[in-house]
Each structure stands twice: as structure tokens, then as C-alpha cells.
Amino acid sequence: MTKRALLSIVLAFGLLAGSRTLRAAEEGALPPAGTNVGDRASLQRGARLFFNYCVGCHSIKYARYSRIAEDLGLGEQEVMDNLNFTGAKFQDPVVSHMPADLAQQWFGKAPPDLSLEVRAKTADWVYAYLNGFYLDPTRPVGWNNRIFPNASMPFPLWELQGVQVAVRQPGSEEIDRLSMAQPGKLSLAEYQRAARDLTAFLEYVSEPAALQRHRYGIWVLLFLVGFTLLAYALKREYWKDVH
Helix, strand or coil: CCHHHHHHHHHHHHHHHHHHHHHHHHHCCCCCCCCCCCCHHHHHHHHHHHHHHCCCCCCEEEEEHHHHHHHHCCCHHHHHHHCCCCCCCCCCEECCCCCHHHHHHHHCCCCCCCCCHHHHHCHHHHHHHHCCEEECCCCCCCEEECCCCCCCCCCCCHHHHEEEEEEECCCCCCEEEEEEEEECCCCHHHHHHHHHHHHHHHHHHHCCHHHHHHHHHHHHHHHHHHHHHHHHHHHHHHHCCCC
């Protein structure tokens, strides 16, 4: 490898690290989501939340009902009875049936597909977003979000979390904190777990192969350990008579 090629690789990694640092600085300190895509129970709970509260507006068109069933350990009948509310077939991708023209009329633009949301914005951002809604009568939908100001999205989980309001310092427009004005069906800890589960499901949807990578990784490590022991034994056998 030439010095110029090596310098190009080092520069590319430096620019990548710099862009990530800059994005983190722009987003500010976000609370860690604490997601675990290897926790199948968490993914199942997150899937239930998504299909009950989100799929009416948002698609995850790169995921199929059949693949979700396989990865989350669910049967076809379970998925079709409990997760499929759009009349789709088992092999179909998960697509919302909200008409684009009505979405434009109601929200100002069509709700985005969430297939790659976590890949694009990180799990911490999505988790903070789900915790950041507050009541705002000045907005067309009556809600605003501390993480994504002026979002055109109503808060679908308000019955679970409750209604938050923004608390500002006197004479300032900056939000100091969010205060719970009306409790929801869940306690704070229960809602945070629900938000974590939903974020974990979207993280899985963003990269379903991650589950397989985790499973294969264990076998790869075991193979490497076994190969290392074998190589060491061969080395000792070949070199035992060399002084």
C-alpha cells in the first residue's frame, strides 16, 4: 500500500469521526436509549406498540410481516391477528394505508417511512423524541417536541405517557424542562420502558441482519478460540525439537 493510499484512508476515517462528533454536538447530550435488539421480549413489546399506535400513519416498507414473525419468534396467525391492521398478506411489506393527499391536508406533508429512522438519527435521538412531546396550542396539531421543534406530528402515545407542558425561565423562550400536567395510564418508568421497546423495534427494523450477526458472532468467536488452541498445539509440536 502506497503512502498516498494510506493517507487517504486515515483522512477518510478522520472526516467520518469528525462528522459524528459534530452531529453529536449539534444534537446535544441525549439520554441513552438503553435498547437491546437481542432482547426478543422487548422487540415483541415494541412491535405491539408500533402496530397499535404508529402504523396508521407510518410505514416500514423495507420490513415484511413474515420476516418480523421469523425474527421475533411469532407465528403467522399471531402476526395476522394482532399486528396486521391494514389487510395486507403475510408476505407483504408493512405499508400504512393513509392516503398521501389526506396526509398532506392534515399534517402539511406525508408522514415519513420509519424503516431507516434509527440508522439516520440514532436510537438515542428516537428515544428522546418519544419522550419530548409537550402540549403547544400554537401548533396546528396542538403538540410540539423538544427534540424536533415544530414537528407536524400529533403525539400518538399521549394516553400512555400523559400530557407534558413546557416550563420556561421567566422572560425566556428557552425550554428549561418538561412537566407532567396530566398523568397517563403508565408511570414514568413504565412509559420509559415502552419508549425503549418501541425504539428497539425500530432499531431492529433499520437493520434486521443485526440479529443474525449476533448469533453468528458467538460461533465465530468459538471457532477462533478453537483454532487458536489448535494452532498453539501445532506450534509446540513442530518446534519442540528446535533449540
